[in-house]
Amino acid sequence: MPQRAAVKETFKSMSPSRFFYEYKELAGFSNPARALYQTVRELVENALDATDVHGIKPDIVVVIRRFGEARDKYTVAVLDNGIGIDPKHVPYAFAQVLYSSKYKLRQSRGRFGLGVKMAVLYAQMTTGEPVEVYTSPLGSKRIYYFKLKIDIEKNKPIVLGKGSWSKTNDWHGTLVKITIRGDWQRAGWRIKEYIKRTAIVTPYARIVLITPDGSIAIYPRVIEKVPPGPKEAKPHPHGVDIEMLKYLIKNSKAKTLREFLIESFQGVGRKTADKFLKEAGFDPNLDPHKLNDKMLEKLAAKLKEYKGFRSPSASALSPLGEEVIEAGLKAIFSPEFVTVVTRKPKAYEGHPFIVEVGIAYGGEIPPSSEPILLRYANKIPLLYDEKSDVAWKVVDPNNFDWKQYLVTFPAPLVVLTHICSTKIPYKGVGKESIADVSEIEHELKNAVREAARKLRAYILEKKREQETRRRLITFLKYMPEITRSLAVIAGDGKVSEEQLKEKLVECIVRKLGVPKEHVVKMISSYEVKIEE
Template sequence: MSKVQETVREKYRSMTPSQFFYEHREIAGFGSPSRALYQTIRELVENALDATDVYGIKPRIMVVIERLEDNPDHYRITVEDNGIGINPKYVPQAFGQVLFSSKYKLRQARGRFGLGAKMAILYGQIKTGKPVEVYTSPIGFSKIYYYKLKIDIEHNRPIILSYAEHENKALWHGTRISVVIEGDWSRARSRVYEYIKRTAIATPYADIIFIDPEGNMVTYKHSIDKMPRPPREVKPHPHGVDIEQLKRLIKDVQANSMLEFLVSAFQGVGRKTAEAFLKWAKIDPNLNPQKLSDSFLSELARKLREYPKFRPPSADSLSPFGPEIIEAGLRAILKPEFVVAVSRRPKAYEGHPFIIEVGIAYGGEIPPANEPLLLRYANKIPLLYDEKSDVAWKVVDPRNFNWKDYMVVFPAPIAVLTHIASTKVPYKGVGKESVADVPEIEHELRNALREAARKLRLYLMQKRREEEAKRRVITFVKYTPEVAKSLATILKDVDEKTVQEMLLTAMKRRLRLEDEDFVKLVEGLEVSIEE
């Protein structure tokens, strides 16, 4: 048989999402035991936070890692939250069906793919053979529901091994999930601790308890009561649609005319705007959208993207940190001497709204380094891997940003926090560890960094002036007794103490200092000053 005949006779088969990610788990961040341990914690913590602060609930998150006695390479990871909980009828699919999620909405969320927690469960199942255990009690329910599950990889559906209901006497609400995976704590330890720390920086309104396999416990208590405003689901923007999305919208809206369809399907499009667009695009307002051909839809999508008079995308779908929360988080964890944060106005790329935020922390307990300590966040998620390939690093890199213009000379004790809030963060991969170089995002990041750095420069200029004044005071105070003694000798009728007080008063006036400011400048000096 020839090779051509063999090729023709090859069998074809389909692959479910769970089979695909079973075979290619490394693209979701589960390529090694150490990376898998870190990724599992990250995915479960993000789900816990999305179940709390997105709904206006102040988070209380507990993360516990236990090493199993029967196999030291196996770890049980448990994450418990006080969120809204999960309706028990959806629990099997929520944890046992890949790409099943409540997050397929046009609003900002930490998770978007319906993949993360299921990947951890899938990885644990294929490496240890152990099921996932879930306890949940939704708000308003009087019971706690328990499931023990596995994933049917071939058919991408849940296998329910055990189910139970318990009375909720403590009136607890939230979700507790335990999954056993193969891990490498010795290699993952630093990353996991750094992830928990950076999560605490981003959520100073949350209480986080972390217990590692060695029994060490770290607690981050909330330092601020304010929370970010929750995001709201919005309609798509006309600049961000394609042919397939138009087909789905036409099916969902069920409008009988193009005018009615545009008004009902898109955000920021009222009747007058729709009429103006249709006139500009030369489309009949009474045309039935249910009967449009693919070629017409292709042309319609192009014209929607090109029409210049649509209003910018709404920022209601976004939930930025806000300067107050960024500053509180940086102060609480990094203990700097100075901190500043800025939130830029909403912008858009390809019809997707985004908000850029930048915080700068300087001095204090931050160790000096030859480059800024970069804390990257996207939709409130700390990004730890692939830093140098991220657009944020491109912006803050001392080779691309002239820090000397802002009085920062390396090595310097400086940390820069960047945050991208968007309904569609342009990640470079499924692992969600670095953001692509989208020109609009890079431009806003650079402007935000400049805005924050200007405020840092003002602080450093003031600090330099105070240090110069202090040096002058040191010199003056050092020689004041001798000068006063000599002047008293010359003047004869004026005592030495009076002359010294006159000299100090003159110095205060020269430096324009109040008494208390003068005392602050000379605190710690060997020369004592009598007021």
């Protein structure tokens, strides 16, 4: 039987923009509804990173309008009062995939250098419209305008138009307009929820949302203090691998291995470096540029194993803080009880992280068959894939014994979780759910338990107050009768009914352990009701 002729394989490379054009679903642009939501999200996150990270109280306006006569095309415009963008970087920041100002070891909402470029790519694919950018950097006297597309094969910006003009006011910031195919009917509620949840953790911001159906949602600024921004940090020795070592050595001018460790890693001084190198079996005076692959492999392994390094610095992190979480939950939910727990910094794989948990209970929160979970990562609300997130794994009533904390469902309970880190372990580039990293899960459990204990103390106190009130009302019901009967029994006229009432009040105060003024106030209230 004759053999079939072999088919010759052909090979070629693919640019990053071509890759994400082909696999847009990886970045959350899987359908028109998801794409509209993702576009709003990416632009709002950029606006917040351009403001609060730099100590500016955000003023953000989000406008979504139908484009022309088409019912499935929308222009998303987001205006901020941030630091603006240097005009020489604008084409690359919006039209070159994997180009970003966020490739630093510090906390930021964005990380991959992908989000807004994916929205631009999606616009090119579905409407053919370019992105329009207006920006005025902080301190600049001019406004700069760009109309851009992406050269998908070369992963380079195509500048279709640009210009600049003098400012007539003191505005600084950025306005971005992107026109895409979207589905407002399916995405609308999620976009509104995203803006609402963003407002919860940015009560120092003023956010306005104008929708295609004509509704306007305004979230006013409720506190003036902006949390301190994160600082850039050096990598921690426990988080390195062979390739990172190669990169750090290539960019280092250190002449010795000791100098290299001190200048390249956080928390490493001369004493720590010498102690580590001695234990690892390296010459402190060895030129790091002469390390071969085998030596680099050994160095990376020893750095990960060594227990003498300090914990990763939390200076690169910016937690929300108790004031922000409490103010946000109160402003949106009007609960009767709020508590916030911020855990101490911990680390996973050499990356520092902080877990925060807020619990709101009662008030105007509607009872639900399970906790209303608000998930955040680096101040980003996460709305999709809730049940696959590590936070749900922790608060799920099937895993967490809420009854132990006197919470029986349906209950008016909101649980807010926030994880901030220099590297959030997302399950995908869509940034919607966090992986089950054991260190993060452990901290989440401890934070939820701590907050739940405070809730239990509140519920217990509330039950005691209700029982005391019930007993007090019972006493008050019979007080007039008892007072008159005692006055009759005394019969000598030496003790008035008012004096007897005073004595009875003192007895009630001792018996129930409540303040006297509280009892007197209730007596007055009760007597008024009887007269009515």
